Amino acid sequence: MQKLKVLITVKTYPIPSAKYDELVCTAGVTESGDFIRLYPIRFRDLPYSQQYKKYQWVEVLAEKHTGRDVRKESFRPNEDSLKILGEPIGTQRGWAERAKYTLAKRAKSMEELYDQQKADRTSLGVIRPKRFLDIDISADDSEWKPQFLVALRQQRLWDDRTATQEPPRKVPWKFHYSFTCDDPRCNGNHRMMIEDWELGALYWRCIDNGDSPENAALKVKKKFFHEMCADTRDTHLFVGTVLEHGTWVVIGVFWPPKDHSSATGATLFNSPGS
Secondary structure, X not given: OEEEEEEEEEEEOOEEEOOOEEEOOXXXXXXXXXXXXXXXXXXXXXXXXXXXXXXXXXXXXXXXXXXXXXXXXXXXXXXXXXXXXXXXXXXXXXXXXXXXXXXXXXXXXXXXXXXXXXXXXXXXXXXXXXXXXXXXXXXXXXXXXXHHHHHHHHHHOOOHHHOOOOOOOOOOEEEEEEEEOOOOOOXXXXXXXXXXXXXHHHHHHHHHOOOOHHHHHHHHHHHHHHHOOOXXXXXXXXXXXXXXXXXXXXXXXXXXXXXXXXXXHHHHHHOOOO
């Protein structure tokens, strides 16, 4: 075990897991900007005092994953050791303090991350797309696979912490960003699924407020494309790989105001990989 200090940048939407009960992939960066993945974390079962927010520093004991997960950033945390260190970093000066850490080791493009993945099993990164083309929405199953739920309920019979916890609601849509990279090797259209916790949370807030599933999905697109990727925003994507397939998905969005004269602008445009 080693003690890690991590600035939380993303959480993926929780999914049932036959092995881990409920899987939430949490990722962040160290003080030097290195990426860290912490899983499994049963976030909804953590005591309130341990339920961290985005851009909040945490300290946790963790060990390197072994066996199936050979991705270089993956660590298995001791959930009981998790400690929150102060309040979340705010958005002052155009998100400058957040950018100082989260963009310290920004990749130039997805093509660069593909190269790093082959070279050393890189599986997390942050990029600034050259251009956002769209978010496309497609229908998905409205319920989790039956075998997931059976395994989940059986496991919870033996686990007091989760015995009364209902599985997370499944979003019945898939959302994909389409974008291009500022790289001569870019083929002109990356299409990547969005697995950000905030997307699912926004969808279910809309449903709970009376929206139809179709309208809720359109409101998600309005937020994640028309607002977060607007011309007034210097939008970056946090990306990571899926363990089973090695494919890349979007796990978070970093969208400070586009103000090149701000302290954030200086950080963004002078960071490594720019």
